[in-house]
Amino acid sequence: MTTTETLQWTAVCAASDILPDTGVCALVEGMHVAIFRVGREQDFYAIDNVDPKAGASVLSRGLVGSIGERIVVASPLYKNHFDLRSGECLEAPEYSVRAHEVRVQDGRVLVALT
Template sequence: MNWVRVCRLEEILPGLGVCARVEGRQVAVFRVGERLFALSNLDPFTRANVLSRGLVGSKGERLYVASPLLKHRFDLESGECLDDPNVRLPVYAAKLEEGEVWVGVPVLEAARAGA
């Protein structure tokens, strides 16, 4: 896993997201309580990189982000679209280390992004 530093934790307000460039792709990183989530910033329905600006909510136990454009909801853990189960976003590992947020990309994906 290649780990890329994104920002300091305090730069992500609770319940909101930020966009970061990780290994050549846009990744939306969200802070919900003490948890961090990272998924593709690309809304597959509009092809716009906007998910980091979406609204975080919950459906039962599932946390999601709703796209600010057409309001499709994406599970923050799995990337599954709650409104169309045939659509799924790429998700990435996220961790907090000494107050800094890191996003992980599998080594094979990182190598492809650099090629």
Template sequence: MSQNFTPVCSVDEILPNTGVAARVDGRHVAVFRVGADRFHAIDNIDPRSGASVLSRGLIGNLGERVVVASPLYKNHFDLSTGECLEAPEQSVRAHAVQVQSGRVLVALA
């Protein structure tokens, strides 16, 4: 089954090591640029608070994992899998990301 990719922004609209919020098919998604050319997307809703804030979290590493820390409760979410490291039951979905012709596209999981 093929994935339906939705354009969300241009590559230049996401500064390295930051995230932006987007709506893809009515879902709140956080799209992150890690370094110059790696992109990840996870749900933007913090499961503990219900607020749409994960795109504003700080990106970092915990061991080999690239994570974002929620700005509210500081839980860490793996950007590749959406797993919440402190409370796996509060994990979010990770979504597929592609870059084509300078545009960032996301397909919901």
């Protein structure tokens, strides 16, 4: 198991660059990653940005919301919902994506691929 101390963190933008309840795409170690700022607490989440069903880098453009206790993004193409904590695709688990570590330090958003 990887600990947060041994992960390779990449600074992607200022936290204020991501508007509340939206996402942005960043290139982290050659991978497209969707980073979201969500909710009253303005928590940050990161998942793969490529919609596995469509093969397009679009998840950061999806609508953020919740289904029950799960915080999700709906793909703008096929409307599948992806859990922002785990990357699980609620409608079709075989289309799940990876979730990544994300934190804010000194006002900067940092992402580590997992």
